[in-house]
Amino acid sequence: TxxxxxxxxxxxxxxxxxxxxxxxxxxxxxxxxxxxxxxxxxxxxxxxxxxxxxxxxxxxxxxxxxxxxxxxxxxxxxxxxxxxxxxxxxxxxxxxxxxxxxxxxxxxxxxxxxxxxxxxxxxxxxxVDMPKPAPADLHGGRPLLTIVTQPRFIAAALCGIISYPMMNLVMTSAPLAMKMCGLSVSDSNFGIQWHIVAMYGPSFFTGALIARFGAPKIVAAGLLLEAGAAGIGLSGLTAMHFWATLVVLGVGWNFSFIGASALVLETHRPQERNKVQAFNDFLVFGMMAIGSFSSGQLLANYGWSAVNLVVFPPVVLGLAVLSLVSWARRRKARLEAAMGEFPDAI
Structure with a gap:
């Protein structure tokens, strides 16, 4: 990336x-x-x-x-x-x-x-018409470190880092867990197929939801859905439980990952976009690789329940950071509005 x-x-x-x-x-x-x-x-x-x-x-x-x-x-x-x-x-x-x-x-x-x-x-x-960047863009913009230390970028990147690896961790483990529970390969295939549909199907309206409710709320909803999927996974070992886990997980990933991507777009200027977006993807997919490598060992050593339990702490962290940054942003907006309305009182 x-x-x-x-x-x-x-x-x-x-x-x-x-x-x-x-x-x-x-x-x-x-x-x-x-x-x-x-x-x-x-x-x-x-x-x-x-x-x-x-x-x-x-x-x-x-x-x-x-x-x-x-x-x-x-x-x-x-x-x-x-x-x-x-x-x-x-x-x-x-x-x-x-x-x-x-x-x-x-x-x-x-x-x-x-x-x-x-x-x-x-x-x-x-x-496709994708113009070459203007010469001024090559050396324009803020240093990468300045951009990625913004609270809003940290929240966006962290939510992406949580949403994609956690989804991947559960998704890659599910077919193996189903096999270990005595379910058929057909059951696994059916679950993964509907998981993929659930991952991408909501994309037809996710953008409209972000435009209406804002990216932070959609990201939060996605993270909660991923936690809900893990809860379903802990509640039983039937084919229906696995299928429901994978479907809810897919929808949660769609909301949280697309929402986090939209948040990243709000953190940089046009001439900074390539380096910032590439760095964000480096973080997200680097962690996804670690999640993929660790899923097999986690499942083999500790079982399907452990795979689902691992989801909760990162989701709580993501929600906490997202809430804190959103609160700080709203507070700053209120202060700026107050300074504009009553400049002598501030």
């Missing part, structure tokens, strides 16, 4: 997106070649390139907000995230249709199809 921000700042988002989708094409080509030739090292290189592609794709939501008015930015972020609904449906189907084409090399053809999809994406982003 950090190189993505640097390239966007120096050459514009278009070049960053073209390079990222190029990595996506290489992911598919090298992945297929590695499977055909049984090279695990080459396969790991391919998946590393896939990570680079993913890091660029995560910044699409911020790019959509660049050209939007301040009032429309949350909706722009939300609509881009809504694309995940189609990805969640089409992605697994593409794998299902292509994984057995080149027998006995399972998934070899699927990776080539993935390369073709990335190539289509490259053609689309190359044609």
């Amino acid at each position: 950090l190189p993505t921000g640097a390239i966007s700042r120096r050459f514009g988002r278009r070049w960053a997106f073209v390079i990222g989708t190029g990595c996506g094409v290489l992911t598919g080509v090298l992945g297929s070649f590695a499977i055909l030739h049984g090279s695990f090292v080459l396969f790991c290189i391919a998946t590393f390139l896939g990570g680079l592609y993913g890091s660029v794709a995560q910044s699409y939501r911020f790019a959509a907000a660049d050209g939007a008015s301040a009032a429309y930015r949350p909706k722009a972020v939300s609509w881009v995230m809504a694309g995940g609904v189609f990805a969640g449906v089409l992605g697994p189907q593409l794998v299902q249709w292509t994984m057995d084409v080149w027998q006995p090399y399972l998934f070899a053809f699927s990776f080539l199809v993935q390369a073709a999809v990335a190539l289509v994406a490259m053609g689309i982003v190359a044609g």
Whole structure:
């Protein structure tokens, strides 16, 4: 994410997106070649390139907000995230249709199809009007440290850091936990499919909710829903309990993550956006990686209940910081209003 921000700042988002989708094409080509030739090292290189592609794709939501008015930015972020609904449906189907084409090399053809999809994406982003930054923007704006130490940025980044890793922690553990509880693979697949729909489906109206109620309230609602999902997970071990956990978790992530992204947009000036957004994503997805790595060990050593219990302390912390920053912001606004109305009395 950090190189993505640097390239966007120096050459514009278009070049960053073209390079990222190029990595996506290489992911598919090298992945297929590695499977055909049984090279695990080459396969790991391919998946590393896939990570680079993913890091660029995560910044699409911020790019959509660049050209939007301040009032429309949350909706722009939300609509881009809504694309995940189609990805969640089409992605697994593409794998299902292509994984057995080149027998006995399972998934070899699927990776080539993935390369073709990335190539289509490259053609689309190359044609989008994303102007190169003005020369003044390269050295303009405040230092990054000054921006990221703002209370509002700290609250926004912290909520993103909590919402995404906590969702990922529970999501990646759920199918394994279902297997350990004697449920079928079909039960797991059904739960994950509806989890993906719940993650991205609300995006069609999340932006409107943020515009009406404000990002802090939507973030708080999302964090509470994630805590509620963990509570459902602790209440039983039937397939219905797992499904409900995953659905509520998905909606909670949608509200909290999109809301946190909208909050980040309020913390920087136009010439500062690339470095600030890249740093935010570095924090969020770095913590998500740690959450992914730790979920298996946590589940294996302490069980499904421990996975759900871990969710509560970070959510409480996020709500506390968000409330404190919102209170301070309202207090500052009241003081400024009072100074404007009664300047001699202050």
